[in-house]
Amino acid sequence: MSSNFTISLFLLAAIACLSQGCCPERFMQVGNRCYYYNSDKVDWHDARHACNRLGAHLVSIHNYEDSREVYVLWKSLVDESWDKAYWIGLHDVQNENFFEWSDGTPMDYSLWYPGEPNNHRGEDCISPLNRGSNDFDRQKWNDFPCGTRKPYFCRRSATS
């Protein structure tokens, strides 16, 4: 990589940083939000803790735009869109059928796959099911066993 190119990338990042706040290293910036994707497959609790260690939380989704933002980012990062999707912050670990986001934000929107959540053999942790013929259906959620291993998405705010 030429040094001019490196300097240009640095300047671009700095300009984004000035206008919208900065993201930590290894995070991807979308507006004033910072995303971190890890393709290592881990259980939901490990994913939650990994995000916390980065000063972030598993993503929460409060409208379709939130869902789409994460999904589009994921599709740009993975080679195979039939991969096992990714953990998000929704769970009913504390109280069965009482769903909450790990970042403490209210449960004010849902995008369940038809027939879900079904708590099949005790499922308390949520990921898109990645099933269906179009991008909208593939974003819809399923409750999985929390011990299932999946990649995960963390999010935090950019700092100004």
Ligand SMILES: [Ca+2]
């Ligand atoms: Ca459950």
Ligand SMILES: [Ca+2]
């Ligand atoms: Ca389920």
